[in-house]
Amino acid sequence: MTLGEAEMSLRPDVAVPDPESLFEQPGSVWRIAARRFFQRKVGIAGLILVCFMILVAIFAPLIAPYDPYQNFIGVEGAERWAPPCINAFGCEGPQHIFGLDGNVRDFFSRVVYAARVSLPLGFTTVLITIVIGTVIGAIAGYAGGWSDNVLMRIMDVVLGFPSLILAIAIVFVLGPGLRNTLLAIAIVTIPQYARVMRASVLSVKEVDYVWASRALGASPWKVLVTRVVPNALTPLVVLGTLGIATVILEAAALGFLGLGAVPPTPEWGSMLAAERDRIFTAPHLMIFPGLAIMITVLGFNLMGDGLRDALDPTLNK
Amino acid sequence: MAETLVEMSDLVKEFPVRGGILQRQVATVRAVDGVNLDITKGETLGLVGESGCGKTTLGRMLTRLLEPTSGTIRFEGEDITHLSGNELKPFRRRVQIIFQDPYGSLDPRSQVGSAIAEGLRLHGIGDKDQRQEQVKEMLELVGLRASHASRYPHEFSGGQRQRIGIARALILKPDLVVADEPVSALDVSVQAQVLNLLTELQAELSLTLLFVAHNLAVVEHISDRVAVMYLGRVVEITDRDTLYRNPLHPYTEALLSAIPIADPDRPRNRRILQGEIPSPLNPPPGCHFHPRCPIARQGLCDVEDPHLMDSPQGPHHMAACWLRAGDLAIAPA
Numbered sequence A: 001m002t003l004g005e006a007e008m009s010l011r012p013d014v015a016v017p018d019p020e021s022l023f024e025q026p027g028s029v030w031r032i033a034a035r036r037f038f039q040r041k042v043g044i045a046g047l048i049l050v051c052f053m054i055l056v057a058i059f060a061p062l063i064a065p066y067d068p069y070q071n072f073i074g075v076e077g078a079e080r081w082a083p084p085c086i087n088a089f090g091c092e093g094p095q096h097i098f099g100l101d102g103n104v105r106d107f108f109s110r111v112v113y114a115a116r117v118s119l120p121l122g123f124t125t126v127l128i129t130i131v132i133g134t135v136i137g138a139i140a141g142y143a144g145g146w147s148d149n150v151l152m153r154i155m156d157v158v159l160g161f162p163s164l165i166l167a168i169a170i171v172f173v174l175g176p177g178l179r180n181t182l183l184a185i186a187i188v189t190i191p192q193y194a195r196v197m198r199a200s201v202l203s204v205k206e207v208d209y210v211w212a213s214r215a216l217g218a219s220p221w222k223v224l225v226t227r228v229v230p231n232a233l234t235p236l237v238v239l240g241t242l243g244i245a246t247v248i249l250e251a252a253a254l255g256f257l258g259l260g261a262v263p264p265t266p267e268w269g270s271m272l273a274a275e276r277d278r279i280f281t282a283p284h285l286m287i288f289p290g291l292a293i294m295i296t297v298l299g300f301n302l303m304g305d306g307l308r309d310a311l312d313p314t315l316n317k
Numbered sequence B: 001m002a003e004t005l006v007e008m009s010d011l012v013k014e015f016p017v018r019g020g021i022l023q024r025q026v027a028t029v030r031a032v033d034g035v036n037l038d039i040t041k042g043e044t045l046g047l048v049g050e051s052g053c054g055k056t057t058l059g060r061m062l063t064r065l066l067e068p069t070s071g072t073i074r075f076e077g078e079d080i081t082h083l084s085g086n087e088l089k090p091f092r093r094r095v096q097i098i099f100q101d102p103y104g105s106l107d108p109r110s111q112v113g114s115a116i117a118e119g120l121r122l123h124g125i126g127d128k129d130q131r132q133e134q135v136k137e138m139l140e141l142v143g144l145r146a147s148h149a150s151r152y153p154h155e156f157s158g159g160q161r162q163r164i165g166i167a168r169a170l171i172l173k174p175d176l177v178v179a180d181e182p183v184s185a186l187d188v189s190v191q192a193q194v195l196n197l198l199t200e201l202q203a204e205l206s207l208t209l210l211f212v213a214h215n216l217a218v219v220e221h222i223s224d225r226v227a228v229m230y231l232g233r234v235v236e237i238t239d240r241d242t243l244y245r246n247p248l249h250p251y252t253e254a255l256l257s258a259i260p261i262a263d264p265d266r267p268r269n270r271r272i273l274q275g276e277i278p279s280p281l282n283p284p285p286g287c288h289f290h291p292r293c294p295i296a297r298q299g300l301c302d303v304e305d306p307h308l309m310d311s312p313q314g315p316h317h318m319a320a321c322w323l324r325a326g327d328l329a330i331a332p333a
Helices: A029-037 A041-058 A107-143 A145-160 A163-174 A178-204 A208-216 A220-232 A234-256 A268-274 A284-311 B055-062 B085-094 B112-122 B128-141 B146-150 B158-170 B188-205 B216-222 B240-245 B250-257
Strands: B004-019 B024-040 B044-048 B070-075 B095-098 B176-180 B208-213 B225-230 B233-239 B309-311 B314-319
Touching: A029 A284, A041 A107, A041 A284, A107 A145, A107 A178, A107 A220, A107 A234, A107 A268, A107 A284, A145 A178, A163 A178, A163 A234, A178 A220, A178 A234, A208 A220, A208 B095, A208 B112, A208 B158, A220 A234, A234 A268, A234 A284, A268 A284, B004 B055, B024 B044, B024 B055, B024 B208, B024 B225, B024 B233, B044 B055, B044 B216, B055 B095, B055 B176, B055 B208, B085 B095, B095 B158, B112 B128, B112 B146, B112 B158, B128 B146, B128 B158, B158 B188, B188 B208, B188 B216, B208 B216, B216 B240, B225 B240, B225 B250, B233 B240, B233 B250, B240 B314
Parallel strands: B044 B208, B044 B225, B095 B176, B176 B208
Antiparallel strands: B004 B024, B004 B070, B225 B233, B233 B314, B309 B314
């Protein structure tokens, strides 16, 4: 081998620049994503709203002045559908800052406690859907062939129904209640996750580092678990964050239809439904649960947007 | 005569083309169409051709990332064409691959050290400390620092990433390395460094290299022998000096005339090929090159399929051209 030409004067040992001077972003992919996430206001705003709702749920017993199930029948000054009464603003009677509901219960306590229903419902449902969706999508995308066809056609069947109607049908069969709400929403949303995962796996499995793993002698299963799935999961993180909002909305919708939480469990959707006839005479009973839903959903959506930007591979650097 | 490490004979790889609603197979693409190629122990064999000619597919079959449709690959005499699963594992230790795209070849979630140690882990070599030690040695061998092991790929430049890819491939101490266009994605100045590194490592670790490239200048630099591919077939193969001084196949001539010369006053005798490379879905009959060939003879080249034939100078130089090699050969223009 002749090594004598002009360009060969560049020796490898002198020409390797120090990475520190060239690149300023050390750390793992997640740490970089976190840094990018905190550079944008949208995501931070969402994170603040979400954290606020989570804190409300955790500290509900400290925040709520009353037991959400306690009714004030016979208590002086307490009547059904009483409007908000805040002492600081000059209201003389017993203080109920969100008023009282049709069963003479402190509405503020109920709205606060309802966060303990909706948020865990959102998280667990999305967690279950992500796990099942990942498994289905990963197998379909990685194995291909007939297993891909069978799995994806099943997903198409589920997607073929309007999701809320299918959820209603499922809850109708299983009976109302939070657990069945969770199941119904999970079943309806799995296809979305499975599809996104499949598409993501299809693109990741042809990347060179996956080929490299194979060439080094990793079994197909090992390649899938150690290389393909971790790298294909990013879009699901975004989808899941946005999905929590959808789940809370759908749970509220099912609750509104009387198919969600069973009374007297406080849940925003069913609270709206219970008092919908009073929208003109006691609007506070609509406004506050509605606001709670809005803040939560907005928070998760903004956070999801921020995450999507932070994790977008095309925005690298 | 040196020992033959790999023998490929009549190697074919077809890919199905699916279409229609039912995704039925409507056609096949012959990406590699009957390749015969031997690689001698310790040599660097350059493999050139334009994109889409099947050189990457050939490299992936040789590393058994793809299974050939037909033909055989022998590695040290052992038929490895259709090995699968665990039977392949010993072979994997001995044949490794370096990829073209330094940005796609490293898992962004995996620290450099762990990426390089992957092969050791998979083959159960050494315990954790020994593996770390080996990774450090390897990093220094490819011109990086041992402290780089705990960094992530995105902290490195393209050339450095390519070094990491080389370290990952070499840690298993393979006999044969398929370098699939290892420098074509790099800056020219960095190309030279990586090429130097490869040559040094080759000498140090007594590697055999199959160096795939579309750039004849790069191949000239590194190869002992060069094979030229066109549309799934090897059209010419000989030692480097002969190929560059005395090309036989008209396609090789055209490729060579396309190398830029850094001298504005020197007259250039460029042979610009007419037309596009034909689709491998529907290759032309006879010699695949005849529709673009300046010397094609009607009734011969468009009918009869040329195989690799000895040149008038002898068997060390072979070309798949009726007019320039074999019994019918006329003197090159």
